[in-house]
Amino acid sequence: MTEQLSPRAQARIRTNQRILAVGRDHLAKYGAAALSLRAIARDLDLVSSAVYRYVASRDELLTMLVVDAYTELADEVTAAHDSAPANDHREQIRRSCNAFHDWAVSEPSRYALLYGSPVPGYQAPAEQTTEPGTRVVALLMRTIADAASVGRPASESAVPDTIDGLDFDSIRTEFDLDIDDQHFHFAISLWATVVGLTSLEVFGQFGAEPGLDLQTLFTLQIDGLLDRIGPGSKNGGFW
Amino acid sequence: MTEQLSPRAQARIRTNQRILAVGRDHLAKYGAAALSLRAIARDLDLVSSAVYRYVASRDELLTMLVVDAYTELADEVTAAHDSAPANDHREQIRRSCNAFHDWAVSEPSRYALLYGSPVPGYQAPAEQTTEPGTRVVALLMRTIADAASVGRPASESAVPDTIDGLDFDSIRTEFDLDIDDQHFHFAISLWATVVGLTSLEVFGQFGAEPGLDLQTLFTLQIDGLLDRIGPGSKNGGFW
């Protein structure tokens, strides 16, 4: 049933994959702004114009690498999340955040492409990047929503309980979340802390020789944050 | 007593300032990676090689712009801090954070240069950028240390109270801070939240059309964080 591909079609697929692989390599090694189609062509023993038969432009390659990086990151975070017991939401979040941090530290250039300064003159096409780009934050939000719903009768929904002036409804529907404003706020706080700490570290704001173990700092910060809605907090612990 | 400057020396100073001004302009308009000495030269009705009489390289200009941006940001944050009553540390922090956020939103390209992806192939010389680059975080830390010390006898120092595995001493001495580990942790949490929320917003992670008023979200998040060590918290409110 599988269509037999002509040698030329196979070669085309192979070349496409090689370009993407070398592109990922150059991105990791030299950073996004230094990504050069000519340099990639040289690595492939191709002349620069030949690459344009496979990739429309440098920006299109960049988009492919953005999607590639978002997907790899989200896969790792999801795997870490799933490695925790199904009903231990706190541990799920801990492992997810640590996986996010670990990936960022090991792939600084690709992390920068996703969560750093936008590449000048390049606008990521939303229709391609939004879905993979929101997987991580959606997972975190959903886990917090799940944790918050423990003990609440399934028939009830989370009380909107609107905080002054802010309307979360559009996001609630976008991510299909059943979550009250209090926990929504907490989710954003967690997300901001994760990205904030990671960016400060990866982008060098702690200095070249930080007088701290940043790995330990990160986990302590996340644990501290999780304690806010844990046992003993006024929100009523839900794990 | 003031040395009379020759017309040529005056012209040199003026040209230097014009280059910096146009550079700041291009940086704000087109972003850091698109910063071009040739384009700046065109704007000044100069030939490109002439600019090199004033600026050694593109990287040197970038460094000047980094220092310039750090300084302007720190000045605005400091002014906001000083606009609050001298003994109202909570309000000092609120205004400082809001000033940081406001500046970042109004100067996204310059914010990206400071807190976004490092420019490829460019390494900011620490001896020039560290001092202005740490002014904001130092101010926040000092204010929190001041707030924490209220009611504590001046003769006593903050108890180290080391949290497992983390040694804050090197940073404590670097910033000359008298602060216990608990509040140090809080300071980092605040700093990470400020940078995290700001970066998410400026770098477009909330989407092109966020279903939220991000300005309100920011202040609510900061206020929520400040409540953690405010009245009613187990840390004992100090404002």
Added chain:
DNA sequence: CCAAAATCAAGAGCACTGCTCTCGTTTGTG
């Protein structure tokens, strides 16, 4: 089966970049 059509790699070329070097000219100074 073989000619027409599609696809391919290669190369030249355009406009841009950072940066260097040289060449007259202008300006400051001993």
Added chain:
DNA sequence: CACAAACGAGAGCAGTGCTCTTGATTTTGG
């Protein structure tokens, strides 16, 4: 006043993204 320092202009080198043409190869349809 003469000499040296500083100056702007211009040419040039190596690199970039991208387009267009050319000639060879492969696929496909009559």
